[in-house]
Amino acid sequence: MPYCPKCDMEFVEGMTVCTDCGGPLVESKEAADALKQAEKEREEQEMARRYAEILKNNSEAAAEDTEPQAKKAASAVSVPAYVNKKQRYEDMSSSASAFFLVGGILALFAILNILGVIRLPMAGITGVIFRGLLVLMAVCSIAIAVSSKKRAAQLKVQADEEEKETQEIIQWFLKTYSADGLDDQLHLEDPDLAGEELSLKRFELIQDYLVTGRDLPDPSYVDALCDMLYNRLYGES
DSSP: OOETTTEEEEEOOOBBTTTTTBBBBBOHHHHHHHHHHHHHHHHHHHHHHHHHHHHHHHHHHHHHHOOOHHHHHHHOOOOOOOOOOOHHHHHHHHHHHHHHHHHHHHHHHHHHHHHHHSSOOOOOOHHHHHHHHHHHHHHHHHHHHHHHHHHHHHHHHHHHHHHHHHHHHHHHHHOOOOHHHHHHHHHHTTTTOHHHHHHHHHHHHHHHHHHHHHHHOOOOHHHHHHHHHHHHHHOOE
């Protein structure tokens, strides 16, 4: 007999819709019982799945809360420390001066040895080879010094341009954003932020604004700017 699984009512042959609820009828009470059992099993499986998901989420949240802050920082992508062009210019200038000094000493020693002012216990072909090596090392040192000096001159121009750009970016950021404004935005997202976590979020927010606002391609340069801006906004602590 046709049967309504919702109302638990039998109907006469030929009926296809329940006169009470308007739902479709199944072919028999046994079919209705089978449908109810299948629905019950689906509900139990769904409840078990949701319970397992809740347990998993709670476990992950607990593990994240107990993870040391230092370990979180270490798991982040490592960005090499930025060496500004002024420091590179100074290093290159120092290298050029050192090679000039070494080349000059070697050249002077070779000349004095050739003139006989400085005599070495070497004669014949050995002495010739030694003096040739002195001259070669002197020439190479001076050539490296000249090349380093040219490179230093180029870096000096780039260093001045970088210093100008850095100051312009810092002034732009400080005029556009304030320490209180950044903190207000962070506390809107999470009112309980404090301590090291707050400091980390401040740094990340400054970094985001620099990347989106100035389109800076060098991550290490961005980090260096973040350090300077963080100290200007929040102090050294």
